């Protein structure tokens with residue numbers, strides 16, 4: 133299982149990064165990690181997106197960071213509310229930065245840095261509201277394969 137690749141501290145660190153990023157934005161961030169991805173990474177990420185019910189936020193501003201460690205596949209998938217307002221290529225810099233970390237095997241740092249940056253960049257489109265609700269759990273989700 134992909135979870136074995138991470139220590140409890142590393143998982144907490146990623147979850148903290150999600151919590152902190154969500155202090156900047158009403159956008160909801162989820163992370164899913166598994167080892168294998170044998171299909172098209174965007175198809176797989178879309179499937180995980182639905183499984184985790186990321187589409188169930190009020191503003192449709194959830195985002196999924198999908199990572200398959202062994203097959204070296206990675207995708208960032210934002211919901212329709214995000215896609216409707218952010219410029220084309222919004223995720224490109226974040227993705228490239230994260231991939232640089234992943235290439236060195238630094239999954240935890242790559243995820244945490246990308247998550248932080250996403251919070252900062254989503255802030256102008258989806259600012260944090262004082263009555264914010266944590267609509268989706270900040271927990272890292274791990275695949276069975």
Ligand code: CA
Pocket residue numbers: 154157158159160264265266267
């Ligand atoms: Ca929220």
Ligand code: CA
Pocket residue numbers: 154160161266267268269270
């Ligand atoms: Ca959340």
